[in-house]
Amino acid sequence: MKILVPVKRVVDYNVKVRVKADGTGVETANVKMSMNPFDEIAIEEAVRLKEKGVATEIVAVSVGPTAAQEQIRTALAMGADRGILVEAEGTEPLAVAKILKALVEKEGPQLVILGKQAIDDDMNATGQMLAALLGWGQGTFASKVEIADGTARVTREVDGGLETVALTMPAIVTADLRLNEPRYASLPNIMKARKKPIETMKPGDLGVDVTPRLTVLKVEEPPKRQAGKKVGSVAELVDKLRNEAKVI
Template sequence: EKGAATEVVVVSIGVQQAQDTLRTAMAMGADRAILVLAEESPEPLAVAKVLKAIVAKEEPGMVILGKQAIDDDMNATGQMLAGLLGWGQGTFAGKVEVADGSVRVSREIDGGTEEVSLKLPAVITADLRLNEPRYASLPNIMKARKKPLETLNVADLGVDTTRRLTVVSVAEPAQRAAGVKVGSVADLVEKLRNEAKVI
């Protein structure tokens, strides 16, 4: 809408049902979509390799991803993609401004925010605060049905998606003991010294 992009292409890697998500993205304003079919949920490195192949085909000026996956919370795909492409990256982006062949990213860090400037093309991973997704109106949902959605197979891209990680075990954290109320500072100091042995 600001004229910074001439075309928005959305990509998903997964099963056939991911078409619904891509159609929703087109109803929100994307111009076209690409679905890469994969039998099982690929690992972050495999996703980054698939996206690298898509980038080579599409030649975008900027790639925007979520900051982490909802299934494994890995927070790795964007960084791996930037590394494979040799592009600059702005992670945890809360604000993005494009101008004169570069992009300024305000990113969230532990101490507050950090501003970085990157030459385009670049990879951006979006934080929750980057924007408020628009509502997909009924007319736009109808228009999205006519927008192009290309379907590819991982094999078509020549990408090795062999799993390299194995989940050895999953366990709940140990149960914590109930807290205790103390009547005075002296009681607190005594319990910290004699029971918890931290002072």
Template sequence: MKVIVPVKRVLDYNVKPRVKADGTGVDLANVKMSMNPFDEIAVEEAIRLKDKGVTEIVAVSIGEAKSQETLRTALAMGADRAILVVSEEKLEPLAVAKILAKICAEEQPSLVICGKQAIDDDNNQTGQMLAGLLGWGQGTFASKVELTAETATVTREVDGGAETDSFKLPAVVTTDLRLNEPRYASLPNIMKAKSKPMAQKTPADYGVDVAPRIKTLKVVEPGKRSAGVKVADVDELVMKLSAMGIKK
């Protein structure tokens, strides 16, 4: 049973984003980059599923050439090989999903596990689009994944609590934070990752049109929060809330 895990190189979650002076995007010059946290969870889950019938884990990244660092991290965690699709242009979720669909057609995996969203754009679209393009079943926001030879059972987060779905393989699963705690790569595994195979491709190799369909007009920082107001007692608090249109 083969599992594909897409991973993305993003601004590290510990770094405070800065908007470019011209408002065209986020400034990524000389800042720490790392694997998208939700994708780390996906890699960890794929590794844990190796004890339940998974025989090969293929990590895939679609982005600039430096994304090979992210793939090496996935390989150090436990992935068996990697595919890097190099594109210096920022790709939209649909283009990424189309490339992944072509990779799935070549690799014939039983399961694709990806993060539910990337923390840079927060689109939460690629997994769902990929399942739609492939015509596969999908389980989104997974907090628990169980596999058999023919089916996947996913417990997923919903507004009212948790929902359990079962569907036939092959399928697409997107991961939520509660699924697991990703492991740290050990030094021996980091050294071994350097010798694991990594194929390099381009979108043209898969015949995918990656022309953008969305135009970003402007990127601005969120407004600064105004200072709070102290009140002397409950009566004054109620009066101020009433003036703001907030009722008891």
């Protein structure tokens, strides 16, 4: 079984994001970039399936700038077999989903695992859009994945607790935080990853138009949180909640 794992290049989660002075976006110049954490979880899950003998090949895919090869190399060091980079800037979820659909048709995987969302835009849309375009079943927000007899049993995290769905493969799975804990790539594997192949192409090579459909009007930082106030008694607290905060 072949597994396709899309990975995205994002600002590292440890970096404090700063808005550009002109309000056109966030500052990315000279900022540490890394693989989207949820995509790391997706790669780890694919590698674990391969280690169990369920999968035979893992293909890591990224849609982004040339520098996204760095994130593909990280995926290769974690255990992916080869990579594909589709060079495109500022792509929206629908465009990414169309690119992934074309790659799925080209590569023929039985399973696509990707992060439930990217931490830069929080769209949480690409996996669902890809499932709709392909007409495949989907298991989103996965906290457990089991593959057997051509069926993927996916335990999903939902508002009321956990839900388990059975998907006829091929299928789409989006990884949630508690699916697993990604491994650190060892130095020998990092060295080996340098020799693994990465195929590079453009959206046009796949017949996909990535013209933006959305326009960003302005990006602003959230308002600063006001300092708390000390109260002398429960009665004073209730009074402030009723008359100042107006929450009771």
